[in-house]
Amino acid sequence: MKYDFDAVINRRNTRSYKWDQSEKLFGDKDIMPLWVADMDFESPPAVKEAILRRVEEGVYGYSVSSEPYKEAITSWFKRRHDWNIQPEWMTDSPGIVTSLSLAVELYSEPGGEVIVQSPVYYPFYDVINMNGRKVAKNPLILQNGRYEMDYDQLEGLMKGGAKLLLLCSPHNPGGRVWEREELLKLGELCLAYGVTVISDEIHCDLTLSGHTHYPFASLSEELANITLTTLAATKTFNLPGIQTSFIVASNPDLKRKFDMRLKTLSLHMAHYFAPDAVQAAYNEGDEWLDELLVYISGNVDYAISYMSEHLPQVKVMRPEATYLLWIDCRGLNRDINGLKQLMFKEAKVAFSEGSVFGSEGEGYLRINLACPRSILQEALERFSEAANHSL
Numbered sequence: 537m538k539y540d541f542d543a544v545i546n547r548r549n550t551r552s553y554k555w556d557q558s559e560k561l562f563g564d565k566d567i568m569p570l571w572v573a574d575m576d577f578e579s580p581p582a583v584k585e586a587i588l589r590r591v592e593e594g595v596y597g598y599s600v601s602s603e604p605y606k607e608a609i610t611s612w613f614k615r616r617h618d619w620n621i622q623p624e625w626m627t628d629s630p631g632i633v634t635s636l637s638l639a640v641e642l643y644s645e646p647g648g649e650v651i652v653q654s655p656v657y658y659p660f661y662d663v664i665n666m667n668g669r670k671v672a673k674n675p676l677i678l679q680n681g682r683y684e685m686d687y688d689q690l691e692g693l694m695k696g697g698a699k700l701l702l703l704c705s706p707h708n709p710g711g712r713v714w715e716r717e718e719l720l721k722l723g724e725l726c727l728a729y730g731v732t733v734i735s736d737e738i739h740c741d742l743t744l745s746g747h748t749h750y751p752f753a754s755l756s757e758e759l760a761n762i763t764l765t766t767l768a769a770t771k772t773f774n775l776p777g778i779q780t781s782f783i784v785a786s787n788p789d790l791k792r793k794f795d796m797r798l799k800t801l802s803l804h805m806a807h808y809f810a811p812d813a814v815q816a817a818y819n820e821g822d823e824w825l826d827e828l829l830v831y832i833s834g835n836v837d838y839a840i841s842y843m844s845e846h847l848p849q850v851k852v853m854r855p856e857a858t859y860l861l862w863i864d865c866r867g868l869n870r871d872i873n874g875l876k877q878l879m880f881k882e883a884k885v886a887f888s889e890g891s892v893f894g895s896e897g898e899g900y901l902r903i904n905l906a907c908p909r910s911i912l913q914e915a916l917e918r919f920s921e922a923a924n925h926s927l
Contacts, residue, residue: 575906586816654894694729711855780810859906866899883922
């Protein structure tokens with residue numbers, strides 16, 4: 537391959553959220569961190585070059601985005617996802633979670649119920665609870681080794697008055713890529729009961745071979761009219777520290793509300809470096825991403841094979857997207873604190889403990905596979921040896 541994803545980059549002492557907090561968070565500076573979802577790979581060279589050109593300008597004043605920036609986004613989603621986004625549908629936001637929080641505030645009532653499909657990305661719960669709303673769980677069903685939606689229970693929540701749904705597509709932590717028919721069935725219920733959908737599709741570009749991501753708002757004009765989609769280049773190209781994302785809403789009323797709230801909070805200004813980085817990534821990052829997906833798929837295969845051979849008590853859910861691996865550790869007979877003890881004290885690794893994704897995730901762990909295979913190998917060896925020692 538052209539890009540060397542096996543190269544080990546020392547990220548310690550770089551103010552890394554992932555690598556420089558192990559002692560503070562887990563009690564040991566030598567813990568291997570495979571938890572928070574950023575990659576241990578360099579971003580595409582074109583991104584670095586674009587940022588350096590911007591640095592060399594030397595005056596870091598207030599900035600705006602540009603038409604070429606918007607064209608890079610619309611071109612990317614047309615060729616990668618067959619979605620014709622119009623530039624006037626887009627608004628920049630500092631981050632996905634910011635967008636989710638604003639959406640909960642704007643499109644639901646205080647004390648109202650907001651639907652999540654648990655287990656799910658833990659900030660979903662935070663943006664609901666911290667905005668004074670109530671979490672309405674639509675637990676996913678584990679069927680044939682993957683998650684499926686429970687439409688009957690979901691319809692009950694909608695009949696009960698829930699008017700906002702946070703959709704995680706592709707799903708984190710389970711790695712599901714929702715099929716077109718699944719999303720259409722979900723959409724039928726939302727249209728029937730007047731439910732607005734906030735679709736978090738940050739992992740859409742990380743769909744693995746054999747699967748197709750369908751943007752929820754692309755399925756029909758009627759569904760687009762009830763949907764606000766949150767998107768970013770940050771997961772795709774390892775740019776989370778640049779703090780950039782955007783929303784897409786073809787419904788002018790939904791978008792107007794969102795834009796007004798952003799301006800009220802003075803969050804509407806462009807980050808000095810972000811548009812250049814995003815534009816370079818979307819215009820010149822196809823080859824890098826294609827090779828990354830091959831490498832991630834190899835890490836998936838390696839991890840599943842390793843766990844099957846060395847720790848068969850753990851059941852692994854094969855992801856269809858993302859670089860995250862959701863593993864069922866209930867066969868180890870450890871509670872939440874027991875799993876933390878196993879990871880942090882005995883194995884000296886940090887995966888994400890499953891209950892933070894909802895009570896349905898208790899007994900599970902999430903492993904970040906976006907690292908050189910040598911790091912993944914050592915982490916799995918540490919974990920398996922420690923788990924086997926205690927069995």
